[in-house]
Amino acid sequence: MFLQIDISTIENIIFFNITCNCLCLKSDFLHSTRMSKLKNRTGTQIEKKLFSCQICKRAFSQEGNLNRHIRTHTGEKPYACDVCETSFTQKSNLKNHMRIHTGEKPYSCEVCGTSFPQISNLNIHMKTHTGEKPYSCHVCRNSFTHKSSLKDHMKLHTGEKSYACELCGICFAQKSVLVKHKRIHTGEKPYSCDVCGNSFTQSSNLKIHMNIHTGEKPYSCQVCGNSFNTKSNLNYHIKLHTGEKPFACEFCGNSFVQKSSLIKHKRIHTGEKPYSCEVCGNSFVEKSALLKHKRIHTREKSCL
Known part of the structure; x- marks a missing residue:
């Protein structure tokens, strides 16, 4: 037996709702409006229309904001990059993403001149100059410049390792550590020395290597005054004084x-x-x- 469905019903189906894992109709997401009594700057009470999400009941002052919010429930990403086909929920996110391909960095630091593709990156960078670290760990009191760093740090306390390498199965607490680890498998060394051409898997290793060319030895022993180009060499040297063999x-x-x-x-x-x-x-x-x-x-x- 074939199930007969009216064509208007088919057109009404728009997505698979990722919030409840079910197929939903447009009518399921038609927003409701309500009048809310607000006060303007003069203190006069005015009525303003609010647009409410029928899934989580959040209210928005503009219908466009509600439509963008609904995509968090539907998983819809209508704005696609024509270079790499990555999709986004908002047009502004696609615009920011395109700067990865174009190399455009319109936001510059007034202190050091470093440029960034997004203003949020610039805001994070500015904290390196101000020393501001507004996000603190309630366990060990370490502070961080941005919220995502605190979130990654908390996994050290919880033991959570949510980023798994698909090649060898090793799990990591931070996505950035996974990215570095995968270079062991791929052999990728994206950081190259301009002087001798040696390449490295991490920017920190390149920075240490550059001390060979510059002769810089920023790590000094407080016991004998000897200086070293890497912190690990200093730590090794200090054990010669202490006799420690761990x-x-x-x-x-x-x-x-x-x-x-x-x-x-x-x-x-x-x-x-x-x-x-x-x-x-x-x-x-x-x-x-x-x-x-x-x-x-x-x-x-x-x-x-």
Whole structure:
């Protein structure tokens, strides 16, 4: 048996409602209007029409604002980018997105001249100059310049890791950390040194690398005055003064200043040789040993 539906009924169906997971009719979302008594600047009481959402009962002074709000329930995104086909609920969001493709950055910082594609980015940036951190963690009292950073930080306390890598399944608390992690799989190194051309997966690594070229050593030891180009090198050096060796081998009990030294040491116990020569197949415990070995093959080629 075939179900007969009037064509006017079909035209009345507009979307699959993501709020209630059901197919809805236009009539389900027809807004209601009501008159609200408000006071103007002079204190005179006036009546103003309000447009109410039938789903969550929120009221709006303009019908256009209500129509945009309804898209949060329907999931409708009528404004599509003709470059990458990403869709948006509002035309203004599409306009902001297009600046990614055009490179336009119309909002400039009056302090340092840095430009941004959106005014919200500029507002966040300005807090780096003012030092303002209005969003505080109620657990540890750390403060942040914007709300999204606080939200990500709170996951450290809750243990929530909502961003999963689809390639290896490892989960992360912050989306930015996931993006950096995925570069391990893709091999992407988007940050390049203008001096020597070396590339890096993270901008912070490039910044550290640049100290090699500039000779800058911003991290100083308060004990002996030695300076270092990275904070990690300073931390390693300080342990030479304290005698601290926090990384212990579970096989023999030997302790090490650096975690990397412990990892190399454990290969004595496990027999692991992760560095293989692609020419003859010999394997080595350390990368430096492999590099020395490869010189045998380069000498052989030069003798031919």
